[in-house]
Amino acid sequence: MRLTVNGIERELSTRPLDTLLNALREELGITSPKAGCQQGGCGACTVLIDGEPRRSCLTPLVAVDGATVTTVEALGEPGNLSPVQAAFYEQYGLQCGFCTPGFVLATTAMLERNANPSREQILEELVGHVCRCTGYVKIVAAVEAAARGDVSEAALEAGATGPSRREPEVLVPGSPA
Amino acid sequence: MTNLTNVLVPTSADDAAAAFGDGSGVTVVAGGTIVMPDIKLGRLCPERTLYLGRAGLDRIERSGGMCRIGAATPVSALVDGAPEPLATFAAHVGDREVRGQATIGGNLCAPATATFSRGDLQAPLLTLDARIRSAGSTGERTDSIEDFLAAGPDGRLVLEIEVDEPKRAASASVRRPHAHAYTILAVAAAETAAGIRVAIAGAGPRAVRATSVEQALADGASPEDAGQKALDDVDPQDDAIASGNYRRQVLPALVTRALGDLS
Amino acid sequence: MKAVGARLPRYDGVGHVTGRTRFVDDVRIPGTLWAKALRSPHPHAGIKRLDTSKAEKHPGVHAVITHKDVPRNVYGHLEALGVPADEPLLADDDVRYKGQPIAVVAAEDEATALEAVELIEVEFEEREPVFDIRKAYDADAKPFHQWGPAFPHFGPYASRRIRKGDVDDAFERADVIVQGVYRPQAIEQLPIEPQVGLSVPEPDGRLTIYSCTQAMYFSMGVVAAHLEWPLNKLKFVGGTVGGGFGGKVDTATETITALLALKANRPVKWRWTREEEFLCSSTRAPWHMELADAVTSDGWLLGRKMITLHDAGAYTRFSSYGVTKHSFHHTGAYTIPNLRFDGYVIYTNRSPTSAMRGFGVTSVSYAVEIHMNRIAETLGIDPLELRLKNANRIGDLTANRVRLSDPSTVPVVLAAADRIGYELGAEFKQMTSEPRSGDLLPDHLLTSVARDGGAETDGRGA
Ligand SMILES: Cc1cc2nc3c(=O)[nH]c(=O)nc-3n(C[C@H](O)[C@H](O)[C@H](O)COP(=O)(O)OP(=O)(O)OC[C@H]3O[C@@H](n4cnc5c(N)ncnc54)[C@H](O)[C@@H]3O)c2cc1C
Ligand code: FES
Ligand code: FES
Numbered sequence: 001m002r003l004t005v006n007g008i009e010r011e012l013s014t015r016p017l018d019t020l021l022n023a024l025r026e027e028l029g030i031t032s033p034k035a036g037c038q039q040g041g042c043g044a045c046t047v048l049i050d051g052e053p054r055r056s057c058l059t060p061l062v063a064v065d066g067a068t069v070t071t072v073e074a075l076g077e078p079g080n081l082s083p084v085q086a087a088f089y090e091q092y093g094l095q096c097g098f099c100t101p102g103f104v105l106a107t108t109a110m111l112e113r114n115a116n117p118s119r120e121q122i123l124e125e126l127v128g129h130v131c132r133c134t135g136y137v138k139i140v141a142a143v144e145a146a147a148r149g150d151v152s153e154a155a156l157e158a159g160a161t162g163p164s165r166r167e168p169e170v171l172v173p174g175s176p177a
Numbered sequence: 178m179t180n181l182t183n184v185l186v187p188t189s190a191d192d193a194a195a196a197f198g199d200g201s202g203v204t205v206v207a208g209g210t211i212v213m214p215d216i217k218l219g220r221l222c223p224e225r226t227l228y229l230g231r232a233g234l235d236r237i238e239r240s241g242g243m244c245r246i247g248a249a250t251p252v253s254a255l256v257d258g259a260p261e262p263l264a265t266f267a268a269h270v271g272d273r274e275v276r277g278q279a280t281i282g283g284n285l286c287a288p289a290t291a292t293f294s295r296g297d298l299q300a301p302l303l304t305l306d307a308r309i310r311s312a313g314s315t316g317e318r319t320d321s322i323e324d325f326l327a328a329g330p331d332g333r334l335v336l337e338i339e340v341d342e343p344k345r346a347a348s349a350s351v352r353r354p355h356a357h358a359y360t361i362l363a364v365a366a367a368e369t370a371a372g373i374r375v376a377i378a379g380a381g382p383r384a385v386r387a388t389s390v391e392q393a394l395a396d397g398a399s400p401e402d403a404g405q406k407a408l409d410d411v412d413p414q415d416d417a418i419a420s421g422n423y424r425r426q427v428l429p430a431l432v433t434r435a436l437g438d439l440s
Numbered sequence: 441m442k443a444v445g446a447r448l449p450r451y452d453g454v455g456h457v458t459g460r461t462r463f464v465d466d467v468r469i470p471g472t473l474w475a476k477a478l479r480s481p482h483p484h485a486g487i488k489r490l491d492t493s494k495a496e497k498h499p500g501v502h503a504v505i506t507h508k509d510v511p512r513n514v515y516g517h518l519e520a521l522g523v524p525a526d527e528p529l530l531a532d533d534d535v536r537y538k539g540q541p542i543a544v545v546a547a548e549d550e551a552t553a554l555e556a557v558e559l560i561e562v563e564f565e566e567r568e569p570v571f572d573i574r575k576a577y578d579a580d581a582k583p584f585h586q587w588g589p590a591f592p593h594f595g596p597y598a599s600r601r602i603r604k605g606d607v608d609d610a611f612e613r614a615d616v617i618v619q620g621v622y623r624p625q626a627i628e629q630l631p632i633e634p635q636v637g638l639s640v641p642e643p644d645g646r647l648t649i650y651s652c653t654q655a656m657y658f659s660m661g662v663v664a665a666h667l668e669w670p671l672n673k674l675k676f677v678g679g680t681v682g683g684g685f686g687g688k689v690d691t692a693t694e695t696i697t698a699l700l701a702l703k704a705n706r707p708v709k710w711r712w713t714r715e716e717e718f719l720c721s722s723t724r725a726p727w728h729m730e731l732a733d734a735v736t737s738d739g740w741l742l743g744r745k746m747i748t749l750h751d752a753g754a755y756t757r758f759s760s761y762g763v764t765k766h767s768f769h770h771t772g773a774y775t776i777p778n779l780r781f782d783g784y785v786i787y788t789n790r791s792p793t794s795a796m797r798g799f800g801v802t803s804v805s806y807a808v809e810i811h812m813n814r815i816a817e818t819l820g821i822d823p824l825e826l827r828l829k830n831a832n833r834i835g836d837l838t839a840n841r842v843r844l845s846d847p848s849t850v851p852v853v854l855a856a857a858d859r860i861g862y863e864l865g866a867e868f869k870q871m872t873s874e875p876r877s878g879d880l881l882p883d884h885l886l887t888s889v890a891r892d893g894g895a896e897t898d899g900r901g902a
Contacts, residue, residue: 015181017206017226019213031466032459034682036632037714039214040275044632053274058213060206062184062228072459085457089449097456098632098682104457106274128272132632132683159454179551218713219554 001065005030006074016062021045023061024071032072032101036130043129046102047071053106055128072101075108078159084108084146086155093142095133103129107143116147179222186228190336193232197334199314203227205334207249207280210271211287211295227334229282234336242342242370248282248335252298255281261346262365263301266378269352269360270297281338285309286330289382294416297360299326299384301348303376304367305340312336326383343367347438349431350379353418361419362427364407364435373439375432380411380424387411390432400440404433452680463682464636464650465711472638473502473546475693475700475710476553478560479720480535480542483569483789484584487533487562492543494559500552502704504560506543507532509699511668517690517757519665523593526586527755527792529666529695535564536584536754537791539720546700546708569789573728573749576786583787591752591760591785598784600760600767602839605778605887607734610743613884614734618815622731622807626751627724628717629796633682635712635721637693639701647701648675651694654684662691663698686795690722690757725762725793726751727803731811734778739821741830742884743778746770748804752785753792759785762800768840769801772808773849774830777888779839827853828868835875837888847873 001012005028014023021038024030024047036044038057045057048070076082081089084107094100103126110117110125117125122143131139145151187193197203204223206212207230215221234247237258244260253276255267270276270284285302287295299322307322311333319339320328350363362379364387373394375387389409393402413424455461492504507513507530516525531542543560547553567584570576576589583589592598611617638650653659656678664671681688693710700708712721728749734742748766752759763783770781798805816823832838832847850873857864876889 016184016228017181017216017223019217025466029468030459031462031468034463034633035465035711036634038217039714040210040271041714042632043272043274046274052277054278055210055274057217058208058210058275058278060184060209060213060228062186063209063230065186072457075458077458078454078460081454081457088457089453092450092453094450094453094456096631096633096681096683097452097461098463100456101459125273128274130632132630132685155449158449159458178555181551218715219551219558 001061003064003066004068006069006071012061014061016065017060019057020047020049020059020061020064020069021056024056024069030071030073034098034101036098041130042099043102043106044099046105046129048105048109051109051112053109070105072104075104079157079161081156081158082108083149083151083156084111086151086158087146088139088142089158090152090155091138091142091145093134093139099129099131099133103131103139107146110143111147117143119144178224179216179219180224180226181216183224184226184228186230187232189233193227193229193234194312194317194334194336196227197312200332200334205229205286207283208251208278210275210279211283229280234282235280239342244340244342246281246338246340248285248337249280250282252276252279252281252284255298260305260340260342261301262304262348262367263298263340265348266297266301266363266365269350269363282335285325285335285338294379294382294384295359296383297363297378300363300376300378301365301367302338302340303384303386304346304365304369304374305343306369306371306374308339309335310337310339323386341369341371343369345439347435349434349438351427351431359418362413362424362431364428364431366435366439368439375435377407377411377428377432379418380413380428385411387432390436394436400433400436403436404429404431407432461680463633463680464638464652465633465709467638467650469638469640469707472707472709473548473700473704474550474553475544475546475697475708476550476557477541477696477710477716478543478545478557478562479716480531480538480540480564482535482564482566483538483571484567485535486565486567487531487535487542488565489561489563490542491561494561495543495545495556498547498552498556498559500548501545501556502548502706503546503700503708504543504556505696505699505703506530509703510666510695512666515662515665517662518760520661523756523760527757534567537789539716539791540754541696541720544696544700544710546704546706571788571790573726573751573786573788576788577749577784584789585754585787587787589786591756591787594760600763600781600783602767602770602779602781604780604839605743607743607745607778607780610734610778610884611745613736614742615737616735616818617732618735618811618818619730619732620807620811620814622727622729622810624727624803624806626726626790626793627796628721629685629687629724630717631681631683631685631687634714634717635688635692636710637697638707638709639694639697640707641701641705642675646673646675647698648677649694649698651676651678652681652684652688653678653691653694654681654686654688658689659691659694663695666695667698685797686724686799687721689795690792692721720791722753722757722792722794724796725753725759725803726790727807729804729807731807733776733811733815735815735819737819739815739819739826739829740882740884741774741776741815744771744776744781746779746781748781748783749786750783750800751790751793752787753790754787755792756785757792757794758799759793762795764800766800766804768838769804770808771839772805772812773832773847773852774808774812774827775832775836775885775888776830776839777885781839822865824853824857824862824864825868828864828871829880831871831873833873833876833880835889849873
């Protein structure tokens with residue numbers, strides 16, 4: 001099986017009927033897709049296959065022979081977040097973080113298709129993603145902020161290390177800090 | 178014992194039929210949305226697998242009042258590409274990711290579980306008088322959807338599904354307002370050259386035609402009166418998704434609503 | 441005060457959005473084996489025979505453990521509080537809930553481990569299961585637990601008891617008695633990260649255990665107790681939890697991976713499936729609560745009698761602790777001077793129950809609040825005004841003898857009324873939490889407020 005994962009072409013030895021999730025995690029050590037349920041029900045294992053969000057736990061490796069697979073590791077990295085990543089970070093669209101890679105990828109793909117989704121469209125498109133921590137309010141706020149392009153410089157650069165590292169800012173003016 | 182390496186990947190319908198043979202010892206994987214978890218949990222131990230994704234069975238053709246749908250067509254492609262009420266039912270399957278991967282053939286052949294039914298697309302296919310072209314031990318053959326569902330998919334490889342373009346179509350359903358709701362109960366109705374057909378999903382292990390409702394309509398009954406007949410056709414049971422009692426209460430109203438929309 | 445009121449970035453947020461956060465399942469140690477368990481298919485059965493020899497010989501299998509491999513198999517979550525142990529790590533001569541682990545295999549990969557589990561031979565003698573707490577408490581019920589139908593270790597009692605004031609007198613004086621039975625059912629906590637643990641034998645003889653537990657030091661103690669090891673030979677790595685909600689308080693995977701890792705001398709990971717999470721992990725308990733309130737026709741709560749049955753499932757775990765918290769809250773946010781409460785921990789053949797958000801308290805809040813509405817309906821008075829009238833106030837004494845200094849019932853009810861546009865009578869709108877006086881200090885509340893008297897509980901332990 002040959003596939004391009006996060007921009008690098010790979011020859012995989014995982015068996016063709018094993019899941020893409022297993023191949024990514026166990027053979028390639030790409031651990032952002034999570035094994036939340038391994039039966040399609042939670043969205044934690046979501047990856048982009050040729051740009052479309054898919055459940056890697058439902059996908060046999062044979063189905064992605066020759067395909068391009070993108071995980072959240074390739075969207076951006078600490079210090080250089082993608083706008084969607086930065087919005088989830090800045091708007092608190094996450095708590096434990098286990099569902100976050102799936103949400104970030106599905107949101108990224110949705111905004112590619114439709115830069116201006118309505119609230120209903122956001123809910124409909126993300127309905128397959130389960131988050132047990134946030135209650136979704138902040139997640140929807142993060143998606144809306146990303147769609148508006150309402151993402152701060154500081155958030156885009158969050159997580160940078162080294163001399164240019166910015167101190168985290170207190171984001172609400174007038175707070176007692 | 179499970180063999181995850183022995184996977185056949187035919188690149189044409191003929192190759193697929195040849196690889197399938199009489200189907201013995203072969204597990205078909207189309208979208209894999211049902212098969213893959215079963216393998217992972219050890220509920221299914223395939224020795225030889227036929228992967229359908231590259232057999233060119235993913236096309237929809239509409240012409241001459243007819244629509245031909247390859248068995249491996251993803252459910253998402255039906256949402257914009259198939260006639261009603263199939264398109265609406267397709268839009269209600271699972272979620273965006275699942276629809277992109279799940280196929281119509283897999284839905285038609287989905288085994289019912291002990292706790293709930295699967296295969297929501299069977300109901301609209303019943304109303305559209307679908308013909309199922311399949312390969313197997315006796316070679317290729319075409320069955321009416323009712324015969325196909327009655328016999329079950331064992332030993333058959335579905336290649337193509339052909340439906341009539343309806344004159345009119347409608348549907349009504351109760352779904353749960355959160356992720357991954359299998360339909361609790363759904364009613365499809367359509368008028369084709371074969372007349373008005375009504376089918377019910379979610380009231381048994383697989384979808385069924387509501388022939389008593391159809392007969393009442395033919396006898397001139399109103400949507401309300403015809404709706405009452407639905408309980409002659411099915412006997413809804415309790416399952417993991419809803420109680421039989423709830424379904425019995427709701428079903429006549431759903432049928433009435435669908436029939437009202439049809440006219 | 442740098443943090444209060446400020447919008448501080450999450451310290452772990454960047455890791456989460458970039459996929460860099462390392463959860464237990466993401467830890468990669470070369471040579472890691474995968475564990476799978478043989479679990480009981482029956483809710484209640486004797487084990488007549490258990491033979492793991494075929495599984496041990498299966499290619500790719502490195503270790504199989506049963507109860508015989510556990511230095512100290514039976515442990516109790518509340519031993520530190522003097523409650524004896526009752527739960528085996530791996531089933532010995534019987535199984536008491538469906539999904540109870542009997543043997544666990546470590547193999548090269550999950551599929552091989554699953555195959556080996558199928559090769560374990562076990563002979564059961566099925567027994568009648570008990571699922572309903574109320575029926576389990578019937579006089580003619582046949583208890584399966586060595587302690588009988590109910591946990592007997594509430595100090596000298598078989599129930600968590602609260603006795604306050606003179607309940608019989610309150611019921612004598614009541615204009616109306618309002619009764620209700622409330623039965624909330626089990627709930628699975630359902631974190632998106634399933635239970636997972638990874639134990640790594642180190643060259644220095646210690647064990648490193650990667651754990652998703654919500655209770656690190658507690659889990660360390662549990663593992664050390666089962667292994668009969670000193671704590672300093674265990675290194676726990678935790679703190680990154682993919683959701684717990686109480687479901688990761690009990691120690692689920694750590695001890696078993698530790699034993700397998702020691703036996704195989706390889707790192708061992710055990711990751712539960714979603715099915716295991718639903719069927720075998722602890723849930724919030726079902727409860728059966730019976731309330732009777734002595735009330736006056738103008739809406740004073742004079743007294744309450746309450747019996748609670750808490751479903752422990754097959755073993756005790758933290759149940760008695762949950763019932764104790766429950767008992768402390770059985771008057772809700774209201775002051776009731778005369779109380780008689782008995783809370784029983786009942787054993788059934790369900791998977792053991794445990795913590796979930798507000799352990800023991802959510803159930804009683806649910807019952808109390810519905811009961812308040814029922815009282816208001818019975819008396820034909822406003823349900824919010826009933827609450828305000830009986831609300832906790834500064835200086836009131838709770839069921840467990842806490843003198844309240846900052847109760848919040850009144851402001852909370854007023855704020856809720858305001859938000860939903862609910863009209864309250866003028867005297868209620870003005871209400872505060874200030875100490876009782878005048879109309880709000882009727883005779884029957886004097887003992888509950890004025891002196892530290894009248895209340896008696898049987899201690900605060902488990
Ligand atoms: C999260 C989630 C939500 C879901 N929601 C819904 C829903 O709302 N409604 C619904 O109906 N279903 C639902 N499903 C079930 C499933 O996704 C669909 O039924 C889907 O259409 C099955 O198609 P598939 O191609 O993925 O099937 P597969 O898993 O590939 O196959 C299913 C079965 O059909 C057989 N099969 C497949 N193709 C053929 C063929 N051409 N010939 C003969 N046999 C074949 C397979 O051998 C297997 O037994 C859901 C599944 C998941 C995971
Ligand atoms: S792990 Fe794939 S959807 Fe849950
Ligand atoms: S942040 Fe924990 S599940 Fe979503």
